[in-house]
């Protein structure tokens with residue numbers, strides 16, 4: 352009997368554009384060769400909200416996401432519109448923990464760059480897609496890639512994200528395909 356591959360479960364956190372969630376869920380499945388479930392959604396937990404910073408603590412969101420897992424091998428991806436932080440960072444676009452198999456990505460800074468300007472819809476989705484692949488790569492045990500064109504390259508500024516390809520380099524892809 353073949354071993355069933357782990358699912359990726361997508362969880363909208365708070366109010367998120369459902370079209371974006373659906374598109375993202377449909378496109379990440381084939382990349383990781385996994386089936387995808389989309390959960391109905393979860394409220395953003397108030398205990399993750401830092402009132403002083405007016406941001407959400409990414410680590411707390413991951414621990415909440417972990418509780419939605421049906422089994423230990425499932426991977427969970429949360430998507431939100433809110434601003435995320437870690438104590439050591441002003442903000443993060445996304446965060447993940449490979450031990451718990453959870454990741455979260457935020458549209459906040461991806462959209463915020465267009466503050467005062469018309470939003471460039473053509474740029475928002477590709478950036479979210481790339482950041483999502485980057486975070487999911489971590490939970491599939493890949494370390495960050497040194498190739499600036501690889502989607503698994505660390506990129507905190509939008510220019511770096513825009514410049515990288517929406518796919519893994521050959522080395523990263525080989526590492527991913529060796530996983531069950």
Ligand SMILES: [Zn+2]
Pocket residue numbers: 496497498501502503504519520521522523524
């Ligand atoms: Zn790579």
